[in-house]
Amino acid sequence: MISKHHKMMSRYLLAALGGIALGAMAVPAQAFTVDIANGAEPGSLDPQKTSGVWETRITRALFERLVTYAADGSLVPGLAEHWEISDDGKQYTFHLRDAEWSDGEPITADDAVFALRRVLEPAIANQNANLYYPIVNARAINAGEKSPDTLGVEAVDAHTLRIRLTQPTAWFLQALAMTEASPLPEHVLANADDGWIKPGDTVSSGVFTLSQWQPQSRIVVTRNPHYYDADQVSVDEAVFYPIDDANAALNRFRTGEMDIAYSSVPSSRFAWARENLGDALRVGPLTAEYFYMFNLHDGQPLADRRVREALNLAVRRDVITDQILGQGQTPSFWYVPRNTANAPRGDLDFADMTMDERMARAKALMQEAGYGPDHPLRLRLNYNTLEDHKKIAVAVAAMWKPLGVEVELINSEAAVHYATIREGNFEVARYGMVATINDPFDFLNAYADSGSASRSSGYHDAEYDALVAKSTRELDPQKRRQLMTRAQQRLLDDYALLPLYDYVSVHLVSPAIQGWEINPMDVHPLRYLQESEQ
Amino acid sequence: MLIYTLKRLLQAIPTLLIVITISFFLMRVAPGGPFDGERQLPPEIEANLMAAYHLDEPLPMQYLRYMGNLLQGDFGPSFKYKDFSVTELIMQGFPVSLEIGGLAILLALIVGLPLGIAAALKRNSTVDYMVMGTALTGIAVPNFVIAPIFALVFGVLLGWLPAGGWNGGALPNLVLPVVALSIQQIAYIARMMRASMIEVLGSHFIRTARAKGLNEGEVIWRHAIRPALLPVMSYLGPAIAGIITGSVVIEQIFGIPGIGRYFVQGALNRDYTLVMGTVVFYGVLIVLMNLIVDLLYSALDPQIRYDD
Numbered sequence: 001m002i003s004k005h006h007k008m009m010s011r012y013l014l015a016a017l018g019g020i021a022l023g024a025m026a027v028p029a030q031a032f033t034v035d036i037a038n039g040a041e042p043g044s045l046d047p048q049k050t051s052g053v054w055e056t057r058i059t060r061a062l063f064e065r066l067v068t069y070a071a072d073g074s075l076v077p078g079l080a081e082h083w084e085i086s087d088d089g090k091q092y093t094f095h096l097r098d099a100e101w102s103d104g105e106p107i108t109a110d111d112a113v114f115a116l117r118r119v120l121e122p123a124i125a126n127q128n129a130n131l132y133y134p135i136v137n138a139r140a141i142n143a144g145e146k147s148p149d150t151l152g153v154e155a156v157d158a159h160t161l162r163i164r165l166t167q168p169t170a171w172f173l174q175a176l177a178m179t180e181a182s183p184l185p186e187h188v189l190a191n192a193d194d195g196w197i198k199p200g201d202t203v204s205s206g207v208f209t210l211s212q213w214q215p216q217s218r219i220v221v222t223r224n225p226h227y228y229d230a231d232q233v234s235v236d237e238a239v240f241y242p243i244d245d246a247n248a249a250l251n252r253f254r255t256g257e258m259d260i261a262y263s264s265v266p267s268s269r270f271a272w273a274r275e276n277l278g279d280a281l282r283v284g285p286l287t288a289e290y291f292y293m294f295n296l297h298d299g300q301p302l303a304d305r306r307v308r309e310a311l312n313l314a315v316r317r318d319v320i321t322d323q324i325l326g327q328g329q330t331p332s333f334w335y336v337p338r339n340t341a342n343a344p345r346g347d348l349d350f351a352d353m354t355m356d357e358r359m360a361r362a363k364a365l366m367q368e369a370g371y372g373p374d375h376p377l378r379l380r381l382n383y384n385t386l387e388d389h390k391k392i393a394v395a396v397a398a399m400w401k402p403l404g405v406e407v408e409l410i411n412s413e414a415a416v417h418y419a420t421i422r423e424g425n426f427e428v429a430r431y432g433m434v435a436t437i438n439d440p441f442d443f444l445n446a447y448a449d450s451g452s453a454s455r456s457s458g459y460h461d462a463e464y465d466a467l468v469a470k471s472t473r474e475l476d477p478q479k480r481r482q483l484m485t486r487a488q489q490r491l492l493d494d495y496a497l498l499p500l501y502d503y504v505s506v507h508l509v510s511p512a513i514q515g516w517e518i519n520p521m522d523v524h525p526l527r528y529l530q531e532s533e534q
Numbered sequence: 535m536l537i538y539t540l541k542r543l544l545q546a547i548p549t550l551l552i553v554i555t556i557s558f559f560l561m562r563v564a565p566g567g568p569f570d571g572e573r574q575l576p577p578e579i580e581a582n583l584m585a586a587y588h589l590d591e592p593l594p595m596q597y598l599r600y601m602g603n604l605l606q607g608d609f610g611p612s613f614k615y616k617d618f619s620v621t622e623l624i625m626q627g628f629p630v631s632l633e634i635g636g637l638a639i640l641l642a643l644i645v646g647l648p649l650g651i652a653a654a655l656k657r658n659s660t661v662d663y664m665v666m667g668t669a670l671t672g673i674a675v676p677n678f679v680i681a682p683i684f685a686l687v688f689g690v691l692l693g694w695l696p697a698g699g700w701n702g703g704a705l706p707n708l709v710l711p712v713v714a715l716s717i718q719q720i721a722y723i724a725r726m727m728r729a730s731m732i733e734v735l736g737s738h739f740i741r742t743a744r745a746k747g748l749n750e751g752e753v754i755w756r757h758a759i760r761p762a763l764l765p766v767m768s769y770l771g772p773a774i775a776g777i778i779t780g781s782v783v784i785e786q787i788f789g790i791p792g793i794g795r796y797f798v799q800g801a802l803n804r805d806y807t808l809v810m811g812t813v814v815f816y817g818v819l820i821v822l823m824n825l826i827v828d829l830l831y832s833a834l835d836p837q838i839r840y841d842d
Contacts, residue, residue: 044616051573125586130576143578197617215618215626217700217791241699245786247682251690251697252789415566415804422574432572452574 031236032531034513037249037261041216041242045197047179048119051127053522054262056179058240061221061526062204063182064228066094066112066161067173071528073438073519075177079107079205079228080161089168089475094161099228101185102202102209109155111183116163117141117148118189119180128436131175134165168473170342170480174437182206207233207527216242234530253280253508260516260524261508267388270327270506280508283328284518285339287435288503289443291332292381292396292428293421294496297458301377302427306369308495311428313350313362314399321501324391332499335447335488336440339502339520342477343440344484348492348499359402366403376404383409383430384417392500393430421456432503438521440484444468447491459496535832539825546821550814554604557813558597561806568613568804587613600810609811614803620811624793627780628815631792633703635778637712639770642719647766649720650727651759657732665724672721681714681787698789711788715781719773726769730762760834767834771827775819779812 039054047059060069068078077083080094099107119126120141133139136152152164165172175181185203189196196202199220202210207230208221219240223233241258243249249264250273265273265281273281294302294311302308317331330338333347350358371377381397383389390411397407412420421429431453435442446453449465467487474480491497505522515528569575569583584590588599603610609620618626653665688710689697701707734740735758743757744750780794793812800808832838 041615043614046617049616051571122582123586125579125582127573127575127579127583129579129582139578142582144582195617214791215615215623216785216795217789241789243698243789248685248698248787248789251685252699254690255693255697257697257699413566413802414572415568415570415802416564417566418570418572418574419566422570434572436573446574450576452576456574 032234033237033239034235034259034526034529035239035257036241037243037252037258037264037508038219038240039242039249039262040244042219045202045210045213045219047182047184048115048124048126050179054242057262057524058219058221059179059182060206060523061208061238062202062206062210063179063184064099064205064207065177065179065182066096067177069177069521069523069525071515071517071519071525073517073521073523075173078177079112079183089473090165092163092165092172093156094163096159096161097228098159099205100226101188102204102224102226103185103188104226105185105187105203106158107183107205108158109161110158111186112161113151113153113155114186114189115180115182115184116153117151118184120151121148126180128178128180131178131437132181134167134169134172134175136164136166168475170472170475170477171437171439171441174439178437207235207525208238211237218242229527233527235526238526250508253510256510258508259510259513263506264508265506267325267327273508277508279511282505282507282509282516282518284505284522285330285337285520286503286505286522287337287340287438287520289332289335289337289433290329290500290503291335291431291433292498292500293426293431293453293457294498295424295427295429295457296496297424300427300458301379303458304369305495306365307371307377308498310362310365310369310403311400311405312348312495312498313358313365314403315396315498315500316355316399317500319399320392320395324395325388325501327506328504329501330504332501333492335491335497335499336443336484337435337502337520340435340440340443341438341520342481342484344444344481344488346485346489346492348495362403366405371404373404376406378406378408380408380410380427381430382417382420382426382428383411384414385411389430422452424456424458428498434503435521440488441472444471444484444487447496453497457496459491459494461490461494464490535829539829542825542828543821546818549821550817553817554601554810554814555597557810558600559593561801561804561809562593564804566804568806570804600807604814609814610807612805612808614800614805614808620807623796623808624811624815627791627793627796628778630700630703630790631780631785631794632778634708634711634715634784634790634792635774635780637708638715638719639774639777641712641716642723645716646720646723647727650724651731651754651762653724653728654731654735654762655754662728666728669721669724672717673725675717677714677718677781677783678787680717681711681784684710684714685787698787700789700791707788711784711790714788715777715784719777722769722773723766726766727762730765731758734758734762763834764831767827767830771823772820775816775823779816779819 038057042055042058044050045059047063050056050059065078066080067075070076079096079099081097083092083094085092096109101107118124120129120132120138122142122144129142137146137150140146141148141151154162156162188203199210199213204224207224207227209224211222212220220237222237246264246266249261252258253261253264294308296303321329321331333351336343381393383393393409397409400407420426433443445451445468447459448454448468464487467483471480471483471487474483509516512532514530514532516524569580588596612618612620612623615623649665653662656662685697688695695709696707699707740753740758743753780792782794782798784790785792785794796808796812800812
């Protein structure tokens with residue numbers, strides 16, 4: 001909107017002054033407002049009750065964490081100026097800087113203790129609470145078995161916070177950068193737990209404060225003068241619009257009304273956008289994986305490893321990424337997206353074979369497993385409603401056809417689809433997994449003992465579980481990556497799933513804005529945005 | 535009349551109870567729950583969520599709890615929009631939907647009625663064919679086609695009007711959604727008015743009026759239009775209730791903060807309390823609108839009287 005404000009102002013002046021030389025007029029300083037098409041209406045702005053990126057984009061602007069994200073998504077000190085980790089990796093000591101809540105009260109280590117206890121309270125029902133289970137007693141507190149004040153977190157003094165873990169955890173700092181770990185204003189919440197997020201009244205610690213919230217219309221955040229680094233921030237105000245129709249967001253970006261439009265290019269419009277929107281189109285890798293989950297439970301056709309291998313062999317990932325999607329997705333022969341920090345190496349063992357060799361092997365495997373023209377394999381393939389999911393499913397079914405596989409495509413709305421997966425009532429199901437932290441942990445853990453994918457798919461491998469558990473405790477990055485590579489390779493050698501591609505993020509950012517960087521975690525802190533020189 | 539109104543209102547209570555009960559249980563029979571999403575949750579966290587929303591209780595117990603709260607006017611907190619109660623969401627969104635929908639209906643009547651009358655009077659003429667042809671197109675082309683075209687043409691390409699956004703209900707922001715929403719209604723009303731005009735013009739009392747020597751204008755204005763409006767009136771009751779409760783398509787495409795989206799999104803998200811809230815709200819509106827239409831009937835047609 002920057003340029004538009006200037007334009008309007010110029011027109012007004014021209015009309016009023018009848019063309020007196022504009023150069024002589026002092027144009028008043030413009031407020032730097034960023035208008036953002038933000039996808040959906042947030043379910044909540046309580047940083048411990050959010051779950052989607054459209055929510056955390058706002059809560060991260062309102063609440064600062066001990067460690068926070070730089071413009072490129074890496075971790076940098078936030079409310080904690082520095083910290084020490086004990087040699088055994090089980091004790092973290094954070095030293096908080098002098099900082100204030102937006103009401104002028106000091107931010108203390110007690111506020112951090114308060115927040116970490118609260119996020120584990122069963123009644124808060126936080127969806128990422130398991131990321132804090134490494135803290136002493138956390139799991140028992142979250143299960144309602146222990147009182148929150150038994151949590152292994154203490155305020156040594158107003159500026160020193162100590163966290164004790166049950167075991168060294170390689171990714172623990174990442175968990176503290178999550179919005180749920182933001183210290184919370186105990187002096188406010190102690191009196192009003194419910195409905196403490198109200199425009200004008202919300203006491204925040206971040207770059208911005210909440211000044212307006214009209215549901216389904218707009219959320220306005222304004223610069224917080226009490227923020228510790230307030231004089232480094234250029235954005236005066238940001239407005240988040242919950243525009244859930246991608247075409248509508250694209251339109252409003254084109255008219256100049258929006259400066260940033262998240263996920264606003266429908267795949268059918270991507271080619272047009274690349275032709276016409278120039279540098280505004282920002283496509284980058286994402287730590288998210290698109291794959292088909294197999295049901296490995298006893299009695300299922302895919303309990304047979306040979307069938308799983310054959311199905312994997314026959315799928316041409318490049319056809320899906322280049323011809324169906326065409327947005328720069330990476331064909332995937334692995335499970336953990338390659339752009340994740342510390343991503344394990346290794347891939348499906350046929351990645352180097354030609355397609356002919358792969359098909360020959362696939363057919364032989366199917367025959368070996370007892371399937372053929374007289375006895376075709378009938379498979380159900382479930383996907384949730386979305387045009388791209390449908391196209392991919394149709395293509396995969398066609399690729400399996402030469403193996404004599406007859407596919408029944410089953411489309412359902414998201415809630416039904418994921419319930420079907422949770423109940424294990426599927427044979428092959430489309431799945432998209434997005435990292436909550438920039439680490440392979442989410443992915444690997446899902447297929448490990450008691451992980452969600454393990455429960456749904458019936459995949460169990462004691463050695464895999466042991467490798468994943470060990471890799472979590474390993475603090476040396478090299479050794480840790482080796483352990484994770486071994487774990488992933490076991491999963492791939494078992495053909496436990498069918499990876500298709502690593503996702504990309506597709507956003508629109510006005511060239512008038514600088515400081516917005518593409519990164520795999522897809523975090524774009526407002527505090528680094530600047531107006532371009534025009 | 536007053537007694538009749540009271541009676542009708544009392545009759546509405548069991549109707550609403552049945553609607554609420556059926557909706558409550560239908561919603562729960564649907565597969566999938568409010569926390570089924572791309573992120574599958576660890577069992578202990580799922581248990582916490584279920585307990586926090588009392589979803590771990592037996593269904594009849596949940597039903598009683600819901601009805602108890604409802605009697606106190608409490609629709610409960612939304613599962614999806616956790617910082618707001620369902621009542622707050624409806625009360626913030628309804629005025630917006632009412633404004634857009636009310637204007638659309640008004641526009642539809644102002645344009646649709648004269649078109650229908652003109653077509654009936656010039657039956658089988660070019661005017662008639664043009665009006666009816668356009669009306670059929672209006673009915674056949676759905677909102678989700680018209681609205682994006684409007685936004686693209688008038689908002690992006692021509693730049694005459696905002697491509698979307700509410701902006702506190704500023705006039706330029708109202709034009710496209712109101713027109714897009716009214717097009718189908720114009721078509722329905724024009725067709726209905728034409729058909730009923732033609733029927734009335736062929737009836738005995740019109741022949742009598744003409745036989746009395748009244749001129750054609752008087753026949754139409756004093757005798758034909760009023761009875762011809764009756765079918766349009768009965769259509770308008772439920773139609774108004776439908777339109778002022780918002781349109782999910784119009785709201786999503788033009789970014790209007792109304793309540794239309796809650797009907798669809800609430801159901802897709804399995805946001806049980808929000809769905810129930812909108813169902814109750816819509817039910818009450820339908821009952822009220824039908825009552826108003828019936829009362830207006832007696833004003834339009836002296837043969838209809840509600841004495842007892």
